[in-house]
Amino acid sequence: MLSNKEQACFSSCSIPAIVVLYEPTKENILNLKQYANNLDCLLILDNSSSTNITLIKEVLPSVTNINQNTTEPIRKTKYHYLFFGKNLGLCKALNIGVNILKSKYEWILFMDDDSTFATNIVGCYQNFIKNHDTKDIAILAPVHLFDRSKDKISSGIEDISWAMTSGCLYNVKLFSKLGGFDEQLFLDCLDLDFGYKAKRSGFRVIKCKDAGVNHNPAQTNIFNLLGISIKYGVASPERYKLQCQNLFYLVLKYNSLSILKIFMWKWIKAIFFFDRKIEYLKNMSIGTLKGIQRFMRDKQYVFYKGAEK
Template identity: 35%
Template sequence: MKTKKEIVAIVVLYNPDDKVYRTIKEYENLVNRVILVDNSLQSNGTKFKDLNFVKYIPLFQNKGIAYALNKGIKESNEKYILTMDQDSHIKGSLINAYLSFLNKNDEKKIGALTCQYNTDRNAKKPRTGFEKVKLSMQSGTLFKRDTFNKIGYFNEQLFLDGVDYEYFLRMNQADLQLIRINPAVLDHQPATTRILKLGFGKLKYGIASPVRYYYQARNLLWTAKKYKDPKLYFILTVKLLKIVILFDNKKRYLRAFNQGIKDANYNKLGKYTYKN
């Protein structure tokens, strides 16, 4: 019988504020413990010192999402690893849905369980059943420790965006399944939402900094080429069209995006220092 005592949550922090503290407090009694890996330049450990279920690891520099996740995974020993962003809100129903599936199904060929993502741009509600999917996001996904033992850790050279896509494609290549548990829903906040009014309707879309679009362009193209995945090429095209059609400061975004494409073609990865 699998229980929450077999689950560790790894949360990557970056300049956490009091709101993040309240988010971390929500994990109490939902998992065995929480490991916070902080990419901030300074320690923020005092913010979480009263949470006895938390282990805090400061890095004193931004080493990227992949490095931070890997650090947390290596510092833990639980059988299952829930990876989370600092602004994703966990619920007991998410953990219960995962445990219910694990206790009723053979997990031999499964690499990870993922969820539906409820955002202000795309509302989702719990549904019945589960299904095999190829791609998802790492925040809110429950990985088996055996998966990391079999195919390795997250690719630290990608640094930021696309780390999850690369890992899930590597899982797929190794014949390890990614299963979406439809009753599991995570409240998630990717990027900043903007609204464009169109007649009687409106279009909601996400926007982030130019450097994020550098990483998205570079890592999507590099991963698409490596795994020959057409969906990533489609996502890359959509992101480019968003810049051209919807964004202000198009030149800045296009310059970052094009640099990402160039670096992907030359296999130039790692941390990027963006210049305006």
């Protein structure tokens, strides 16, 4: 039986989750059911072109529709669905979700619609919060399990620079203090940006090695080089344009060699491994240029704001 102190702790760290849908498959919706019972609340946000409420009700019959400006007590029911009617982007959708939940919760879990729990990450995070001072911790991150990763579930914790969003538990107070996700990034690199922003502001990103999430970051292809199989991720040329735009913007924003290495790996894959090389390289060049342009606009804005003072 929990002591009064433990009961108070678990009450204060009741964990809700936000998942953002975009043209989901039935399998994506079934993923929600795999972990829904572990949560205090599940907020489903839909960026699709048409509503998926019927499909969701087949899996979670008690789900209720809410609107973006809801003032209803979110804990009255457990599962909530908000359809935007258009694709707002992952960054903006998550910011809206946090705004809906932030008055009721101190921590919020983010899940991708293609991710599932490999361990009871809610329990792992609650145990960590119960036993540690978390005032300077911005993110608790899991071990992400996928076919290109060598990471494994173990024990203990590790300070890291950033973590992929899915399966991460965000400190609501610090999320708001740091301005949430940069909505101009739209979809890619929001996690990289927020992690660096948190670290540069003196906060921590902690990997809980006993928390595991099954994750699917991009399609995996295999390139054979002298009998050695090299696994690598691949997405569409359009997606690579956005990734290069955001990555190079962040390279300049944080003056980061580590982010530059991620950016360069994209180019190495496109040049040596990909088919349709010209299409990829054209899109990636356009994206890189847009990243430079955004950085210059931001610098100009800061300069003018400074001059106004």
